[in-house]
Amino acid sequence: MSELTSVLLSGAIALAVILHLAWLVRVSRNKARMALAADAASIRAAIPDATDVSDGTAGVAVWAGSWNGERAQVRTIVDTLAIRKLPARWLSVTITEPVAVPGTFDMMMRPGSPTTFSNFDHLEHTLPKVTALPAEAVLRTDRRGVAFPQDVIAAHAGIFAEGRAKELLITPKGVRIVWLLAQADRARYGVFRQAAFGDTRLDPELIEVLLAAASSLRHAINQRERQAA
Template sequence: MHLAGIALAALFAVTLGLVYRHDRSVMKAQRLKLFEACLALFDHHRLTQDAVDFPVLTGCYGGYDVRVEPVVDQVVFRKIPSLWLLVTVRRELPMDGTFDLLARTQNVEFYSPASSLPMRVAIPDAWPRHTSIKADRPAAELPLGLLDPHVRTIFDDPRSKELLVTRHGVRIVYQAHSADRSEYLVLRSAAFREAHVPAALLKSILDQAVAVCADLASGGTHAQA
């Protein structure tokens, strides 16, 4: 009887291990499809996936080197986790400082450099009131005028979270998905069932970031066109 119990326990452990492996394999395959609809947007691209994480997409879009990194945010207890897209367009820009505009700040935005920037800059009157600016230099040394039309367009969408501008390029952070509410409330699991990024959505974010780069590089001709 004792040996039978041990055998049953061993069988149970093996079964659990197989189920766990299968579930992870399924999750990995599902998450790899996140950008499936978007790949045709790029001149060339590369997907890299670490374990069962969502894949990171890098490539060339309209002559720009870009990186799209999904980030799962489940830091705030009792808040439904979000899947953020960190969409970065790389280009050397004629500015010395770092500008970060963050919407609905909760001081838990671990993916943002805002907390490390030393200066808080007053929000221009026409900009959304739910945003805040952090920078490494005063407002007079920041290209707020050039950024004005882009800020209004980008943050007209309530899912837009952040606009970061440095001399190396532009990054927009956007909420792509919210986790399954019922599963999170019961199991505290940040599940994003069959999450996909539509091509039109990613193209829109990339075009917005490229437009910011173009204006900063040319001194505003893109905005005036």
């Protein structure tokens, strides 16, 4: 084989590789757009006036709207922290209406490592826990010596028995529930370090269930405060 032929062959191979990589990038982008559109459709099935208010943070998509007359927010978060065994995709649902609590109440299930969706690790004070709350839960707050209506919270924490609910956050500004949607495919992540979640899609019924749970808890806390006053 002549030197010129060898150079031309090498160039053809390099061009083929570049074109193939470009094709893979286009396919990946198209899949991402289709997945985002499907998520938006699922969210709007539960919150018809939901609008995309994402700020461009990588792996985080945010929609805001109203549900049953209350302001609501839905986020999806891809958590790829290196210390995790597998990347995870979380669904965060929040009723963003006032709650009669004296500070931040954060209940995290099985807290074993930092997360990208929560400030739980930055809360300084651990709360004693009533026995009615899940055994795997750890409670923290931002204020020492404050009391929260844990009996009311426990009565509305049944959704945490399913094992996929990860966090319950209650602040004066709202109630949030974080749910595990999926973990990345182990084989693809182990070989290619790609956080692939297969065909996991948002379920409008799940969004409704989480919104209803957050709303019901908020109303119960506010009703207890009105009765105490």
